[in-house]
Amino acid sequence: MERTKLVHKYLRSEKKFPHLWCPGCGDGILMGAMIRAIDRLGLDQDNVVVVSGIGCSGRLPVYVDFNTLHTTHGRALSFATGIKLANPKLTVIVVMGDGDATAIGGNHFIHTARRNIDLCAIVINNNVYGMTGGQYSPTTPMGAKSATSAFGNIERPFDICELARGSGASWVARGTVYHVPMLDNLIMSAITKKGFCMLEVAAYCHTTFGRRNKLGKPTDMMRWMRDNSVRTEAFQKLSDEERMGKMEIGILADFDYPEYCEMYDEVIRKSGGGA
Amino acid sequence: MEKKATERKNGKIKAPSRQQPQRKAKRAAASKSDAGQIVLISGNEACVEGALAAGLGFFAGYPITPATEISEVLSTRLPAVGGKFIQMEDEIASMAAIIGASIAGLKSMTATSGPGFSLMQENIGFGTIAEVPCVVVNVMRGGPSTGLPTNPAQGDVMQARWGRHGDQRIIVLCPNSVEECYTLTIKAFNFSEKYRTPVILLMDEIVGHMREKMTLPAEANIPVVNRVKPSVPPEWHIPYENTPTGVPPMAAFGDGYRYHITGLVHDQHGFPTQRQDEIKEFITRLTTKIEKARRELIMVETEFIDDAKVAVLSYGSTSRSARRAVTMARKGGSKAGIVRLLTLWPFPVRAVQRLSEHVDAIIVPEMNQGQLVGEVERHACGRCSVVPLNRFDGAMIEPEEILHAILEVE
Numbered sequence A: 001m002e003r004t005k006l007v008h009k010y011l012r013s014e015k016k017f018p019h020l021w022c023p024g025c026g027d028g029i030l031m032g033a034m035i036r037a038i039d040r041l042g043l044d045q046d047n048v049v050v051v052s053g054i055g056c057s058g059r060l061p062v063y064v065d066f067n068t069l070h071t072t073h074g075r076a077l078s079f080a081t082g083i084k085l086a087n088p089k090l091t092v093i094v095v096m097g098d099g100d101a102t103a104i105g106g107n108h109f110i111h112t113a114r115r116n117i118d119l120c121a122i123v124i125n126n127n128v129y130g131m132t133g134g135q136y137s138p139t140t141p142m143g144a145k146s147a148t149s150a151f152g153n154i155e156r157p158f159d160i161c162e163l164a165r166g167s168g169a170s171w172v173a174r175g176t177v178y179h180v181p182m183l184d185n186l187i188m189s190a191i192t193k194k195g196f197c198m199l200e201v202a203a204y205c206h207t208t209f210g211r212r213n214k215l216g217k218p219t220d221m222m223r224w225m226r227d228n229s230v231r232t233e234a235f236q237k238l239s240d241e242e243r244m245g246k247m248e249i250g251i252l253a254d255f256d257y258p259e260y261c262e263m264y265d266e267v268i269r270k271s272g273g274g275a
Numbered sequence B: 001m002e003k004k005a006t007e008r009k010n011g012k013i014k015a016p017s018r019q020q021p022q023r024k025a026k027r028a029a030a031s032k033s034d035a036g037q038i039v040l041i042s043g044n045e046a047c048v049e050g051a052l053a054a055g056l057g058f059f060a061g062y063p064i065t066p067a068t069e070i071s072e073v074l075s076t077r078l079p080a081v082g083g084k085f086i087q088m089e090d091e092i093a094s095m096a097a098i099i100g101a102s103i104a105g106l107k108s109m110t111a112t113s114g115p116g117f118s119l120m121q122e123n124i125g126f127g128t129i130a131e132v133p134c135v136v137v138n139v140m141r142g143g144p145s146t147g148l149p150t151n152p153a154q155g156d157v158m159q160a161r162w163g164r165h166g167d168q169r170i171i172v173l174c175p176n177s178v179e180e181c182y183t184l185t186i187k188a189f190n191f192s193e194k195y196r197t198p199v200i201l202l203m204d205e206i207v208g209h210m211r212e213k214m215t216l217p218a219e220a221n222i223p224v225v226n227r228v229k230p231s232v233p234p235e236w237h238i239p240y241e242n243t244p245t246g247v248p249p250m251a252a253f254g255d256g257y258r259y260h261i262t263g264l265v266h267d268q269h270g271f272p273t274q275r276q277d278e279i280k281e282f283i284t285r286l287t288t289k290i291e292k293a294r295r296e297l298i299m300v301e302t303e304f305i306d307d308a309k310v311a312v313l314s315y316g317s318t319s320r321s322a323r324r325a326v327t328m329a330r331k332g333g334s335k336a337g338i339v340r341l342l343t344l345w346p347f348p349v350r351a352v353q354r355l356s357e358h359v360d361a362i363i364v365p366e367m368n369q370g371q372l373v374g375e376v377e378r379h380a381c382g383r384c385s386v387v388p389l390n391r392f393d394g395a396m397i398e399p400e401e402i403l404h405a406i407l408e409v410e
Helices: A002-009 A027-041 A057-063 A076-086 A098-104 A106-115 A160-167 A180-192 A206-210 A218-228 A260-270 B002-009 B021-030 B043-054 B068-080 B091-103 B114-130 B157-162 B178-195 B205-209 B276-291 B318-331 B349-358 B372-380 B399-409
Strands: A048-052 A067-070 A091-097 A120-125 A171-176 A197-202 A229-231 A247-254 B037-042 B056-061 B084-087 B107-112 B134-142 B148-152 B171-173 B198-204 B211-216 B260-262 B300-303 B310-314 B336-341 B343-345 B361-366 B385-390
Touching (some): A002 A027, A027 A120, A048 A076, A057 B260, A076 A091, A076 A098, A076 A106, A076 A260, A160 A171, A206 A218, B043 B211, B091 B107, B091 B114, B107 B178, B114 B198, B157 B198, B157 B343, B171 B178, B178 B211, B310 B349, B310 B399, B318 B361, B318 B399, B349 B361, B372 B385
Parallel strands (some): A048 A067, A067 B260, A171 A197, B310 B361
Antiparallel strands (some): A171 A247, B171 B343
């Protein structure tokens, strides 16, 4: 009850409810976790910016009482780059979906990671384009059925965390919408840590993906997450065979790379523009 | 030429170096006077000077000929005044970044050419619906596609107007000299700030690359306009309120006014709406705020027009050939006149209507297969003949070609 009250404090409840997510969706769980993380860090609402792209995840900012920006499909990180570089004092959180971040926004994703600008990027991965009715995305597993792969998906999926790490992100983690207390903590770390932090949140779309692939109700899909997620410490000890079908969760990469805005301050100093 | 050479020797004309901003700044300070500094610079460099005079705080861009110099010069000049420069991964990201920076409170700009301009359209549309001030410089080159990277053209006139999906208005300014690259860049910022909308500065390769002497004022010679910020407490502020001017005050993220910005059609509070009355009211406001400002936005120059029987209506570098042609025609006794559009959009409807009432013919030279000429025809309404003069072979229109057209029409 206390937790719910806390979340309500940050919702734009007067204007914009009910939300458009399907009953049982994990997007709301992530939204709650994000709010709790911000609250626990004691951040000033006026200095928090939440940016999103297009899709179910794109609707998140409209519900939360921060400076919120709902941008174009795939471009959220580029808008966020402009905001952060213009005013590095702001805490900028970017919420994207898997198609948003790694298909149409794939180029922006790798380059924002490479630049290592201080953003907290959250990618809600439900393995499908949910809002448009369940077409296969760059993270749809091979063989899975979708609105555009009735005979099974023949494309190999991305591992979003590997993609972020390989592109130069400072901090990479994976959580799920089942492991909620862990999710709260991961978001707190992603906000606190300097540099580009990428948190993949494993979610599900029971409406468009679960139904086609006979994965059951939202609770069944959550149960799958519970049974097949392995914390990174334990995961590292598993053999390749044991790793099959398992999902590694926790902090997967943590580096201290130079942060872009701080590097840019140096450029300003060198050019003689330091105040 | 001789005079110029002597002036340069005496140190009156100075080409600003973009390699050494600090030394340049010192030199500029040494020779600074109220009258300003005489310089020999390109149109692209003048655009940079104008942007800095207007208070540019953020630039994002991607290299592309013939606009690259704007990025190059700003990469050193902007941090030197405490501003931010970033080279993005493409033009889509550049456009997104400048909108983000503007939302965070900085005056922002990007510069590109045809192929990059095509990529930017998506987010220019976002800037329009979300009402975010910013300036997009397009130094036009030959198209379509990769086209003619180093050749001049004026092929993006219609793309600038109609490149985005959906109903909207856009402000497009078109300079024809180095000095005007400076002044119109300031104006572009002023209009974008005042009307909360992206403004496109449509240069062409000739204007961007040619060098001319100009006086760089010590301070902007045009009053600089800044966006109006809300004056009421946050709880009273309605971010997309239908104010009498049609332009609501704009708070920056971080100012304490927490609000929602979206590319969806939204209500006055900024939240998505599907209510038909709200949709109609919003789209109407978005277009009428520009329509109502026509008097301020439209800049047209005329010369020899009072007794003219034939008018040459042109814009950008083509207008320089037009002026030469009309001067030659006048010497030969022709009653030729000049109409030059500094504002392409909103289209100067009244100017063309009035012109069509007292000339026999309007010649419209363009470095394309005929784009703005359609608009001229539409508003001349058959009151006079409208003669297109087009060149699309990667070369400029020569004065003789226009002169020939004048004599032929007469």
